[in-house]
Amino acid sequence: MIMVNENYAKLQASYLFSEISKRVAAYQSENPEKNLIRLGIGDVTEPLPPACIEALHLAVDEMAGRATFRGYGPEQGYDFLREAIALNDFQSRGAGIDASEIFVSDGAKCDTGNIQELFSQKLTVAVPDPVYPVYVDTNVMAGRTGKAVRGRYQKLVYLDCTEENNFVPTPPAVPVDLIYLCFPNNPTGATATRAELKSWVDYAKEHQSIILFDAAYESFIRDPELPRSIYEIEGARDVAIEFRSFSKVAGFTGTRCAYTVVPKSVMGYTRKGEAVALHAMWNRRHTTKFNGVSYPVQRAAEAVYSEAGKQQVKALNDLYLGNAGIVREAIGALGYAMTGGVNSPYIWVNTGRDSWKFFDRLLARAQVVTTPGGGFGRCGKNFIRISAFNSRANVEEAMGRIKRVLR
Numbered sequence: 001m002i003m004v005n006e007n008y009a010k011l012q013a014s015y016l017f018s019e020i021s022k023r024v025a026a027y028q029s030e031n032p033e034k035n036l037i038r039l040g041i042g043d044v045t046e047p048l049p050p051a052c053i054e055a056l057h058l059a060v061d062e063m064a065g066r067a068t069f070r071g072y073g074p075e076q077g078y079d080f081l082r083e084a085i086a087l088n089d090f091q092s093r094g095a096g097i098d099a100s101e102i103f104v105s106d107g108a109k110c111d112t113g114n115i116q117e118l119f120s121q122k123l124t125v126a127v128p129d130p131v132y133p134v135y136v137d138t139n140v141m142a143g144r145t146g147k148a149v150r151g152r153y154q155k156l157v158y159l160d161c162t163e164e165n166n167f168v169p170t171p172p173a174v175p176v177d178l179i180y181l182c183f184p185n186n187p188t189g190a191t192a193t194r195a196e197l198k199s200w201v202d203y204a205k206e207h208q209s210i211i212l213f214d215a216a217y218e219s220f221i222r223d224p225e226l227p228r229s230i231y232e233i234e235g236a237r238d239v240a241i242e243f244r245s246f247s248k249v250a251g252f253t254g255t256r257c258a259y260t261v262v263p264k265s266v267m268g269y270t271r272k273g274e275a276v277a278l279h280a281m282w283n284r285r286h287t288t289k290f291n292g293v294s295y296p297v298q299r300a301a302e303a304v305y306s307e308a309g310k311q312q313v314k315a316l317n318d319l320y321l322g323n324a325g326i327v328r329e330a331i332g333a334l335g336y337a338m339t340g341g342v343n344s345p346y347i348w349v350n351t352g353r354d355s356w357k358f359f360d361r362l363l364a365r366a367q368v369v370t371t372p373g374g375g376f377g378r379c380g381k382n383f384i385r386i387s388a389f390n391s392r393a394n395v396e397e398a399m400g401r402i403k404r405v406l407r
């Protein structure tokens with residue numbers, strides 16, 4: 001008899017997106033003539049930047065010639081990409097990250113999910129509420145939580161993100177070991193200032209905690225005062241691991257490329273109190289379980305940092321930010337309080353009532369699909385997330401419909 005990992009039985013059903021699909025499918029089958037606009041999921045709609053396409057084509061041609069063909073590459077990523085990342089995303093912003101501290105991967109979802117493997121079962125884990133569900137579910141699978149009781153897992157420390165704290169949690173009064181933070185945030189769209197991030201870095205230093213910082217949406221930051229990386233905060237190199245992705249930056253959701261930064265100065269400890277570099281541990285894990293991102297995709301990611309690539313990526317992100325502005329304008333005109341949509345592609349709207357009821361109303365009356373916030377955590381119960389990832393025409397049409405329905 002094979003015993004299974006019973007922690008999986010603690011996982012709550014992925015109620016959110018399956019329930020949305022069910023309701024959307026039911027509506028569509030009863031109303032086949034209606035044209036739905038989807039502002040629910042966080043997938044991009046616009047094609048890859050031309051610089052990336054050109055680099056992909058060139059790399060594919062290289063794969064066709066014996067002299068230029070490439071087989072297995074370095075598991076951590078090719079130097080050309082790691083160096084471009086270190087220079088453009090960190091060193092140019094005063095963050096002292098070296099190329100050897102970058103681990104290229106096929107997604108921030110896998111990396112944010114896998115990172116917890118490096119740590120003991122006994123750690124206390126803090127997660128924001130609302131939360132990107134991967135942080136929670138992977139710790140449940142690993143057995144770091146108790147059962148879910150009324151939507152919250154026992155043993156996890158939830159960091160409430162509410163209107164009162166501008167959706168940026170302050171460090172808890174109790175000591176916690178691992179802290180997941182995400183800015184710009186999914187789902188709230190909130191951003192954190194330097195002072196706010198510094199308070200977390202100071203907390204982590206004081207309590208010997210580690211911050212797992214998800215910056216998958218950093219490319220949407222336009223305010224020059226806002227940090228794009230946690231390593232722009234002094235001392236963060238000793239206490240933080242950062243996750244980045246080309247998914248939203250450059251439309252790589254289907255192409256797959258991301259990276260994780262593990263500075264050599266971040267330490268964990270053995271039971272005897274000996275320091276262990278997490279860089280060495282992640283390197284061991286990565287090289288054992290991963291065989292690298294394909295060469296053409298890494299060339300396409302490198303092209304994001306070319307002069308043409310930078311301009312195209314900015315234009316791409318500006319298109320979505322423009323959409324976010326249109327959403328904010330429409331929702332604001334209707335009198336709803338919201339956050340996000342500035343320096344971020346998500347708008348988090350306080351509907352003042354149960355978010356599923358609001359979702360149903362928008363679906364039935366405006367034929368617009370949003371995401372009910374309750375699926376991201378208890379603090380999201382009365383909120384919906386509207387995503388700016390769609391064409392300009394669809395966003396304008398959706399907001400016109402919503403204004404007509406809710407006015």
Ligand code: PLP
Pocket residue numbers: 042106107108109110112132182186214216244245246247253257258
């Ligand atoms: N982190 C956050 C906060 C996200 O919202 C997403 C995707 O939606 C990811 C990570 C996953 O990114 P990737 O496509 O690189 O796996």
